C-alpha cells in the first residue's frame with residue numbers, strides 16, 4: 001500500500017480549519033441594470049491563507065474588489081472584514097475598516113513626485129504617526145521586500161518589478177489584516193512575475209499574512225495560492241484546493257482558463273479525431289495525488305506490451321502534489337478494453353477523446 005500522507009492532510013495545513021476568517025462574503029449581490037455583476041457570491045478567506053480569485057474579463061472581479069474596500073455597496077448580502085460588516089456602515093465608520101485592507105495594483109499607483117521611502121511611509125502619515133516612526137517602519141518594509149538601497153530613489157528610476165516591491169511595502173505599512181492583489185503581476189514579464197509571486201509567498205509565510213489574489217491568469221494561482229475560487233457571470237462556478245481543481249476541473253470556465261497551462265492534445269491530432277470507432281483510439285489519462293507517483297505507464301507497458309504509444313503530457317507538482325495528465329494512442333482496437341480496464345483499476349480518469357483513422 002502507498003505510504004503517502006492522505007490527500008486532505010497535505011492539501012490544507014492541519015490548523016487551517018481552526019483559523020478565523022479575515023474576510024467573509026455572504027450572498028453578495030450587485031446588479032447594474034439587468035447585468036448581475038455579482039449574483040449571490042459567498043466566500044471566505046482564512047487567516048494566513050492565499051486565496052486566488054480567478055475569472056475572465058467581465059466575470060465580476062472588480063465589482064467584488066470594490067465591495068470589499070467599500071467603494072461599492074452591495075444591493076444585498078454581507079461583507080465582513082475581521083467580523084465587522086462593511087456593507088452597512090457610514091462613510092466615516094468605513095475609514096478604519098478600509099485601512100485593514102492593503103492593496104497592490106497592476107500599474108503600481110506610486111506617487112512619482114515622492115521618493116520610494118516617502119511612498120511607503122505615506123499611509124502612516126495619513127494615520128498620524130510621527131515622522132521618525134514612519135521612516136523607521138518604511139526602512140523595515142523596504143528591507144522586507146529587498147529594496148533598501150532604493151529608499152531615496154524616485155519611482156521613475158525603478159524597474160516594474162522594483163515598483164511593485166515598493167507597492168507591496170506601502171500596502172503593508174499600516175499592518176493590514178488583508179493584502180488584496182488586483183492583477184498585481186499582469187504588467188510584468190514572466191521572470192519578474194515569478195520573483196514578485198515568490199516574494200508574496202515569502203511574506204505570507206513570514207507574517208502569516210492573508211492574501212486575496214485577483215487575477216485572470218491561472219499561472220498566478222498555480223504558483224502561490226492555497227485555494228482557488230473561479231467566478232463567471234457574477235457567480236462562483238468552482239472552488240477548492242488548487243491542486244485538486246487543477247487535477248479535475250469541473251466547470252467549462254475552469255477548463256478554459258486552465259487550457260494554457262495544462263497539457264492539451266496537440267492541435268494537429270485533435271483536428272483529425274472522429275467519434276466513429278475506426279483507427280487509433282486517442283485517450284486522455286488524468287491522475288493526481290498519491291496515485292500519480294506510481295509508474296503507471298511503465299506498469300501498463302509491462303502488463304500490455306506494445307498496446308499504447310505516448311503522445312503528449314507530463315507530471316506537474318502543485319502544492320507538493322503530483323498532478324499528471326497524459327495523452328496516449330491505442331492503435332489496435334482489440335486492446336482498447338484491457339487498456340481502459342488497467343488504467344481505471346489504477347484510479348486514473350480516462351476518456352476516449354476520439355479515433356484517428358490516419359495516425360502518423
Ligand SMILES: Nc1ncnc2c1ncn2[C@@H]1O[C@H](COP(=O)(O)OP(=O)(O)OP(=O)(O)O)[C@@H](O)[C@H]1O
Pocket residue numbers: 032035036037055056057058059060061062063064216
Ligand atoms: N458601473 C457599472 N455600470 C454598469 N455595468 C457595470 C458597472 N461595473 C461593472 N459593470 C458590469 O458588471 C459586469 C462585471 O464587471 P467587472 O468589472 O466587475 O468584471 P471584471 O471581472 O473585473 O472584468 P475585467 O477583468 O475586464 O476588469 C460586467 O458585465 C460589467 O460590464
